[in-house]
Amino acid sequence: MVIRQLPETLINQIAAGEVIERPASAAKELIENALDAGARRIEIATAGGGKTLLRITDDGCGMSPEDLTLAVRRHCTSKLDSDLNAIRTLGFRGEALPSIGSVSRLRITSRPQAAGEGAEILLEGGRLTPVRPAAANRGTIVEVRDLFFATPARLKFMKTERAEAAAISEVVRRMAIAFPAVRFVLSGTDRTTVEFAATGDDRLERIAQVLGRDFRENALEIDAEREDVALTGFIGLPTFNRGNSLQQYAFVNGRPVQDRLIFQALRAAYAETIPQGRYPVAVLSIAIDPALVDVNVHPAKADVRFRDPGLVRGLIIGAIRQALATGGDRASSTGASGLMRAFRPEGAAAPAAAQPARPFGFHRSEAPPGDWSLERSPYRPYAPADGAFAGNPAAATSASAPFGSPDPFAAGLAESAPAQSYADSVQAAFSSLLTPSARADAPLAPPDPEALRHPLGAARAQIHENYIVAQTEDGLVIVDQHAAHERLVFETLRKGLRERPVTAQTLLIPDIVDLPEEDCDRLMEQAEAFRPLGLSIERFGPGAIAVRETPAMLGKVDVPGLIRSLADELAEWDTANGLSARLEHVAATMACHGSVRSGRRLRIEEMNALLREMEATPGSGQCNHGRPTYIALKLSDIERLFGRS
Incomplete structure (x- = not known):
């Protein structure tokens, strides 16, 4: 050849x-x-x-x-x-x-x-x-x-x-x-x-141009440094997530990259806060000495290799979790906008000519031209089918009365206020229909001004035995009591896992797990770190590990599967967080079953105690499954719903 x-x-x-x-x-x-x-x-x-x-x-x-x-x-x-x-x-x-x-x-x-x-x-x-x-x-x-x-x-x-x-x-x-x-x-x-117009040094403005204005309102800034690596950028709130990973961007020394280590670290940092199948929105920028990163891995230059991948991964996870702990508890603005869309009438966007204004609770009579009831007004009071008006039993026949026949409700209005205008008559009719609890002479007790200054405000009511409505100085908050209390219980259990050793259960017969010798070496290097988590391992020859104790919280556990998963994680990332993740998953399950259930009625004092505990607990803005625990609605948003702004 x-x-x-x-x-x-x-x-x-x-x-x-x-x-x-x-x-x-x-x-x-x-x-x-x-x-x-x-x-x-x-x-x-x-x-x-x-x-x-x-x-x-x-x-x-x-x-x-x-x-x-x-x-x-x-x-x-x-x-x-x-x-x-x-x-x-x-x-x-x-x-x-x-x-x-x-x-x-x-x-x-x-x-x-x-x-x-x-x-x-x-x-x-x-x-x-x-x-x-x-x-x-x-x-x-x-x-x-x-x-x-x-x-x-x-x-x-x-x-x-x-x-x-x-x-x-x-x-x-x-x-x-x-x-x-x-x-x-x-x-x-x-x-x-x-x-995309130039924004100079305002990186968040440029990111908002690309990802949308919603990101600017729901972003947390990242700024951390460890040894020779600096991490900056912006991440979205846990409740501001997407159905795919297309809005995750990573840069190394200004170079856009598609590095698996960076995106897996991002996913791990959000693991406890975002539902499965959802993805965070993030823009991460890593500044590192060019001698500590290899960008010549592939001609396309999309992959990079770090000299110390564990350092970079730990920096990303630590910085993101720190940002989420300090500022990630607030509700995303998309929750309020979604709530407003849900409340907005279907015909709100219709032309004004197609929807004439009319008093609330009245509908246009289908009368022939020239024949009007209620002082010849084009509207007459609406009555339910059973005719049961609170405070006005005489109106019981108005729903079935044929058009043109005497209307007892209208007649009552005419007798009580013959000199009043149409607007005054309508207001008088509306006042007579109010239930006693909503009357001006039986007002709801005003909230404590001090409680209104809290981020989640003062509890005012519970609706459907699951949602707490709280009033703040500039709006209102709706809280899912089960999801919120579930998060509080989980954080308490997780704090206990971190502050004291996990209870271990001794195996009657130690489990022997065969592994490659290099995996055994890595596991034994972490043996002391496993002990506080309730896992006790020993070397059993050159290619095997003997497991003598497992965490009691896990119950009956697949010991070989657990050990091999830890060995794989150590081989890839030089860390072994899988055991901690399993323990926290058990804690999350216990919290779900031990929290306040939907359908339980709470006293005002219990609601306020729950709100204060949420304000003091990191991560309370979303439940263990990543769903939001509350939605905040500003007074300006409410006024916009009613066309007052």
Whole structure:
């Protein structure tokens, strides 16, 4: 077999298979080049989902004709000298442009600021056209047409135009979050334009542009540092969650990454607060010495490897849990907005002409024109089918009385106040129907002003034997008593688990679990840490572990399964939190069955005691299953429901 050198074009096409997987990959590489060039405005135009056209325009430093010639050659870059431990730019491999040019029709037009004219270079299916002068503004325009026309097999595996366009949009969103000082404009075939205006140093404003304004109202700031790693960003409240993980973003030294360690740490930090199948919303940015992270794992540069993954994982989990403990108990604004939507009448959006205003409790009579009751008003009192009006038995016949016949209710009004206006008559009729408990002469006792100053206010009522309604200084709060008390009981049990050793049950016959020797070594290194949790293990030969005690809370436990799970966790993350998680799951189950049940009537004193305990307990904003325990509604929101603001 003869060994021969592959042609340069074929080498570039092979590289393109790794670097350029789809139009979104090309967009990512070209946007990174524009950012590395110092651009402050980047425009992305697409057609056919990026397969027909992908044009990136920036106002960066530009390239000279000599630089253009080198830019389309393999392994030529201005971003790296010789040290892979000092990568401080997004790109550095020098493969993107030659790879793209080998499978498409590539045109690059560029002009440095000091140059009097621009230059242009063409690359079609790997065939290079010499540089020629061209009219151009400062910066660079990279135009990619007919992507993968030179490799039809790859073109067959592309998705629909809509799917490819959505992938490009996601790339732009990630870059926009990472660089808030840069303006991004994305336009597509349908002539719609998405623009992310530059926000300078206001990262939260840029995140709100991308994720929506709701995130700004429901975000907690993260700012933590451990050794040589700094973590910043924003996370959503536990009750502000989503049905998928598309709104989770991670950045390492400004580079968008899809790192499994980061997202698993994020999921672990929210494990106790979000229901299964729901995902938190988060934007995490890690700043680390480039020598402590390897970004050269894959040509796409989406995966990274940390020198100390345990440190990074512990920092993420600790910082998020600390933020949730200090500020994560407040209710998300989406709960209030959802409540308002539920209360809003179905016809609220209808034109005013289609819904004439009318007094509450009255409906238009279906009388023929010119024949009106109640002082010829177009409305008459509404009566239930049984005619039982509280405080007005005479109205019992009004519901069945034919139109035009004497109406006892209307007659009573006329006799009692013949000189009153129609509005006065209606008010008098409404007053006569009030139940004694709602009358002005039997008011509800006012709440304690001191209690109103508490975050959850003063309890005022219990409805449906499950929901506590509390009044605050600027609104009201609705509390799910079972979910709230369940969380309080769970926190008490969990505190007990942490402050004193877990009761252990001794096995009559120790369980012997066979494991690889390296797993046994890892488990024995953590043996002392397991003992306070009620798990006692010993070495039983080179490849086995003897289990003598297990936590009593777990009852009958699958000992081999537990030990192997702990060994797998230690092998992957160098931590063994699985046992603690199992114990806390048992505590959560006990709390669910030991808390105040729905349907139990509570006294005002009990309701207020529950509210005060919620305010003093971290994590009380959601139950053990991740559902919210209360919803807050501002007075301004209530007034908006009634059209008063």
